[in-house]
Amino acid sequence: MQSVPALEWHLYQQMYLIRRTEETLLDLFSQGLLFGTVHTCIGQEAIAVGVVNAIDKSKDVIWSNHRGHGHFLAYCDNIEGLIAEVMGKETGVCRGIGGSQHLHYNNFYTNGILGGTVACAVGSAMAEKKKNSGAITVVFLGDGAMGEGIVYESLNMASLWKLPVLFVLEHNQYAQTTPTSLAHTGDLSNRPKAFGIETREIKADNVISVNRLAQECVHKVRTQQKPLFITMHTYRFAPHSKGDDVRPAAEIETAKRSDPLTHMRWALAQINERRVASIENEVDMRIIEAVETVKQQLVLAPEMFFAGRQP
Amino acid sequence: MQSVPALEWHLYQQMYLIRRTEETLLDLFSQGLLFGTVHTCIGQEAIAVGVVNAIDKSKDVIWSNHRGHGHFLAYCDNIEGLIAEVMGKETGVCRGIGGSQHLHYNNFYTNGILGGTVACAVGSAMAEKKKNSGAITVVFLGDGAMGEGIVYESLNMASLWKLPVLFVLEHNQYAQTTPTSLAHTGDLSNRPKAFGIETREIKADNVISVNRLAQECVHKVRTQQKPLFITMHTYRFAPHSKGDDVRPAAEIETAKRSDPLTHMRWALAQINERRVASIENEVDMRIIEAVETVKQQLVLAPEMFFAGRQP
Amino acid sequence: MTTYLGSLQLHLQQLLSVDSTVLVMGEDILDPYGGAFKVTKGLSTKFPDRVITTPISEAGFIGVANGMALRGLKPIVEIMFGDFITLGADQIINYAAKFAAMYQSALEYHLVIRMPVGGGRGYGPTHSQCLEKLFLGIPHITILAPSIYHDPGLMLASAIQQPGPVLFLEHKLLYSQELITPANSPFAVNLSDESFPLVRLTNNTEKTADLTLITYGGALWLPALLQKMAEEEIWLDVLVPSSLNQKAHPTLAVSASHTGRVVIVEEGAGPFGWGAQIAYDLQHAMLNRLTAPIAVIHAENTIIPATQALEQLHLPNLQKIEQKIYEVLS
Amino acid sequence: MTTYLGSLQLHLQQLLSVDSTVLVMGEDILDPYGGAFKVTKGLSTKFPDRVITTPISEAGFIGVANGMALRGLKPIVEIMFGDFITLGADQIINYAAKFAAMYQSALEYHLVIRMPVGGGRGYGPTHSQCLEKLFLGIPHITILAPSIYHDPGLMLASAIQQPGPVLFLEHKLLYSQELITPANSPFAVNLSDESFPLVRLTNNTEKTADLTLITYGGALWLPALLQKMAEEEIWLDVLVPSSLNQKAHPTLAVSASHTGRVVIVEEGAGPFGWGAQIAYDLQHAMLNRLTAPIAVIHAENTIIPATQALEQLHLPNLQKIEQKIYEVLS
Numbered sequence A, B: 001m002q003s004v005p006a007l008e009w010h011l012y013q014q015m016y017l018i019r020r021t022e023e024t025l026l027d028l029f030s031q032g033l034l035f036g037t038v039h040t041c042i043g044q045e046a047i048a049v050g051v052v053n054a055i056d057k058s059k060d061v062i063w064s065n066h067r068g069h070g071h072f073l074a075y076c077d078n079i080e081g082l083i084a085e086v087m088g089k090e091t092g093v094c095r096g097i098g099g100s101q102h103l104h105y106n107n108f109y110t111n112g113i114l115g116g117t118v119a120c121a122v123g124s125a126m127a128e129k130k131k132n133s134g135a136i137t138v139v140f141l142g143d144g145a146m147g148e149g150i151v152y153e154s155l156n157m158a159s160l161w162k163l164p165v166l167f168v169l170e171h172n173q174y175a176q177t178t179p180t181s182l183a184h185t186g187d188l189s190n191r192p193k194a195f196g197i198e199t200r201e202i203k204a205d206n207v208i209s210v211n212r213l214a215q216e217c218v219h220k221v222r223t224q225q226k227p228l229f230i231t232m233h234t235y236r237f238a239p240h241s242k243g244d245d246v247r248p249a250a251e252i253e254t255a256k257r258s259d260p261l262t263h264m265r266w267a268l269a270q271i272n273e274r275r276v277a278s279i280e281n282e283v284d285m286r287i288i289e290a291v292e293t294v295k296q297q298l299v300l301a302p303e304m305f306f307a308g309r310q311p
Numbered sequence C, D: 001m002t003t004y005l006g007s008l009q010l011h012l013q014q015l016l017s018v019d020s021t022v023l024v025m026g027e028d029i030l031d032p033y034g035g036a037f038k039v040t041k042g043l044s045t046k047f048p049d050r051v052i053t054t055p056i057s058e059a060g061f062i063g064v065a066n067g068m069a070l071r072g073l074k075p076i077v078e079i080m081f082g083d084f085i086t087l088g089a090d091q092i093i094n095y096a097a098k099f100a101a102m103y104q105s106a107l108e109y110h111l112v113i114r115m116p117v118g119g120g121r122g123y124g125p126t127h128s129q130c131l132e133k134l135f136l137g138i139p140h141i142t143i144l145a146p147s148i149y150h151d152p153g154l155m156l157a158s159a160i161q162q163p164g165p166v167l168f169l170e171h172k173l174l175y176s177q178e179l180i181t182p183a184n185s186p187f188a189v190n191l192s193d194e195s196f197p198l199v200r201l202t203n204n205t206e207k208t209a210d211l212t213l214i215t216y217g218g219a220l221w222l223p224a225l226l227q228k229m230a231e232e233e234i235w236l237d238v239l240v241p242s243s244l245n246q247k248a249h250p251t252l253a254v255s256a257s258h259t260g261r262v263v264i265v266e267e268g269a270g271p272f273g274w275g276a277q278i279a280y281d282l283q284h285a286m287l288n289r290l291t292a293p294i295a296v297i298h299a300e301n302t303i304i305p306a307t308q309a310l311e312q313l314h315l316p317n318l319q320k321i322e323q324k325i326y327e328v329l330s
């Protein structure tokens, strides 16, 4: 039996946890137990897990987007805080006020408005540099968000001011229902290059390779104090949010053949199938428990929320 | 005596007219006869004249910016309409309401807000393409304006939709008081390239070469129905607007050695000094007359202007 | 039966059919998806050249629409959620709204920007706002907000003929609603004879009303309110303008001078909204005839919470409105 | 003698001296130029690391400031002309204003956005506006507008300690003006004891005032108006708040309930401005004590013309205000 480093088990555990948590959220949605919007990263987990496990969680800053559950769970493993938030309970990380698209926890931030997060990320990188904290900032954005002008303003400033920010483009070929070819010209990686930013590119179906590349990049950003941009080619298996999928079924099926989760499961199962099962079992139990707990929880008391009103 | 095509005399005449008109505006400003802001293109005339004389003035569209007098005069030769506008008289092309930064005449448009004009230009190119008018759009922007995100949104759309728009970057090395090195990274020409747009570059001190390149580009844009981006390296000899110059005097002096006006004058004078003098004389007279006429003119009657108010 | 959505879809089709200068732009508007709220459903199949799906570049494509409008086309732009209109603020305020007056030119300029607004779906702080207050009082912008008592499609058809930029607000909760007309309404409904009509509703056509209620847009609480008040024998004169960026419609003052009591309801959060100006205009027109201070109800002065129960409490709702009516009547 | 500009310069220097987390960003703010209106003059020489000149990317650098503020720095951002704030609307409304409430977190978050506003210099339609109405009524934004009766530098120092984003409006005509204090004013001046004080001015301390005049910001016509009215024996109680994005200061209603007559003057163009809400609050608080309708004067409901003579007629001016006062008094 070949020995596998603890890291790999950990990365698999996180990917599985994200997948199952999001599947659970979709179930809860179908059951009418959850309201609003949910954007899952099913199929893209290798990015969240690979990248977030490359940073220093004690100090580095993350800016995520509308599709942020995976980044969040990889960052803090707080299943209950996330489910409660999405279900609108007071125990959610933002007490149910932000919801799925507006998460904040320690150094983790998201916003439901595309593009602007990238400027904020450049700002947090600048702040940490000024404070000499040694922290870097990672910002996740989609191919669609590359349509926003503020992204280019931000690339320019990050490069101009030599800021420690790692841009992670999750290129899943679609923005909602729009294929990249109807939204962009040229290779998206050329754009950061034009602003003097070094780039990397990877097919993000193997969490180990993603993590290895991310580690290299994080190190570079931290030591050289300048930005770097990684394009991660990926695909989401689930609809944009719920039931709004117009992609060809065959295309989705083909993409699923490079499911990062299945592949890693297969590899690890070769080594220790029981361990895989036990990891999964543990995660399943945690999620079930989290859901049961959250179901019992309350919505934030109105007087608590409205106390924060402006006069 | 060597024969020189009529075009060259015409280009010189226009450059001279622009230079003298703007010097006159600065004088009027100093005399307190004119109020607000005036941004002159003194030193950059070869761009306005070279490019605008390459288009089909009967149908092509121009979007200009805060530094638009030169583009305007090269387009329509309307000295009186411009001076009156800047002096706030009812005979101005916008009846004195727009002022120096907000000009419109036939297919010529400007706005005092940087960047947004580029999106409008892409829109006018799209409109003319949809209408099959055969018209192209030219948009002038400065190196500073390349800081605005909407410029990149526009480059992307122009390229994506294959629109007949010619971007002309007047790279005068400064935005107001800020040298390019404090505002941008990398070579600005790489940015349009990253959006799949073909680029050209020229030192814009010779109006003939500028015009030749512009003709080639206009032809290409019109026949191939896709965008093109020219970077014109230039320098302004006068302050940004009035008295706000912090550039080293020596730098300005050096730049003046490649004054496109002086150079062409010298070349033409070799051939026919009297003709040069007579062209200049005629222009001088026209400007003097225009100023005298405009001075007598009135401000738009308040009831005329305020009739356009919203209820 | 016609729904709000159906009317918009129908009239968009007609507009594109009859006028070849009309075109539609926005994010994800192509078939089979047909836009986040389905308003453009079927359109790109029929008019592939004039239905343009855009990159996620709200500022940019509003700018593109500006350029098109100046060159004689009539773009109808969809902003996927009204909350994103912040990104187009410059193109609307410093470009679209200024062209005609700034150039002093009799421009043929037509542009409509459609956007779904409002809460009630648990979409959270950045996908639920009514941000029209951003543009109220900006000269030369027309702001329209058809309710279910208006015909939104008809209004859209008029909007694209209107000179200057038009912001066209569609409350997201209305799409699935059946339109209410004098024929199918349980309450008396009247529409003024204007392109952007004022609707007048009452729960008693015989009696003088006790109170003037003024609102616009979503207002799905209205039928229940009329019913409830009728049960209490409180007679309401309800006025629902569809054009917002102008001083109070004269009929508002007429009604208010009869009732002397006015409640204004708007969904936008916080003060400084539409209602404040309408209240100003009314007190200015007929101070002496007011028997009670004019009251404005708006959403609470904070962000819109994602969690449903709190969202309901955040927005103006039946209970808050009833209570305010009693307060003003007492 | 301290000018408005001098006060801002001085306090900026002090702020950067005493608090190493404060930094300043904007276009063309470095020495020797020191910004389009010279507010940052001298600053970059003293604090080269904390005075950052930016590309022309208003949305982007407000976003950068947002990120910095979330991470514990206190950025003071300059927008060269207030008209360009449209480009930052999304970062202000959907980011800055939402963070604290949306994240339900006791964020230490400080951000001030300074901007020169207003007309009178012939800069034309896109460089002369008072666009604060865009942000009035947006929850969780503080909007400040020091007049020459306030100390703008002191207010700036308080502003950067204020939680949440602050928009700080500096009327461009004020920079060169000497600050008016109780000591050097020909009229009685009082400041309330608040960080963002309400100023009270009167042309007669003995008599009960005939009319309450409420205004903010530029208002350079004020001394001449007080003088003129004094000659006519019309006694004014003038109230000048410095904090705008909130309901009427209680003192306003107190004054209005004594005089019964109120004129509100604001420089923004068109209706739906600050004055409408203040008028609403006043009629709501004391309808019975109003002897005349409240009147609001704002700039004309159109763009600001470049030509000077028309610009003067566009803005609220002495003559229009006088006339309105007579109207309200009669």
Ligand SMILES: Cc1ncc(C[n+]2csc(CCOP(=O)(O)OP(=O)(O)O)c2C)c(N)n1
Residues within 6 Å of the ligand: A066, A067, A112, A113, A114, A115, A141, A142, A143, A144, A145, A146, A170, A172, A174, A175, A176, A240, C027, C056, C058, C080, C084, C087
């Ligand atoms: C400014 C803005 N415009 C539009 C939207 C609506 N929207 C949310 S997600 C999305 C698609 C984003 O695509 P991409 O960036 O590729 O991310 P993905 O969903 O593929 O992960 C759109 C259009 C938004 N949230 N913000």
Ligand SMILES: Cc1ncc(C[n+]2csc(CCOP(=O)(O)OP(=O)(O)O)c2C)c(N)n1
Residues within 6 Å of the ligand: B066, B067, B112, B113, B114, B115, B141, B142, B143, B144, B145, B146, B170, B172, B174, B175, B176, B240, D027, D056, D058, D080, D084, D087
């Ligand atoms: C959106 C916006 N931001 C800032 C300004 C103020 N401004 C006017 S011109 C200028 C410098 C522009 O530089 P550049 O684009 O290089 O043109 P140049 O003046 O050199 O011709 C600035 C900052 C503006 N008009 N619009």
Ligand SMILES: [Mg+2]
Residues within 6 Å of the ligand: A142, A143, A144, A170, A171, A172, A173, A174, A175, A176
């Ligand atoms: Mg995508």
Ligand SMILES: [Mg+2]
Residues within 6 Å of the ligand: B142, B143, B144, B170, B171, B172, B173, B174, B175, B176
């Ligand atoms: Mg320049």
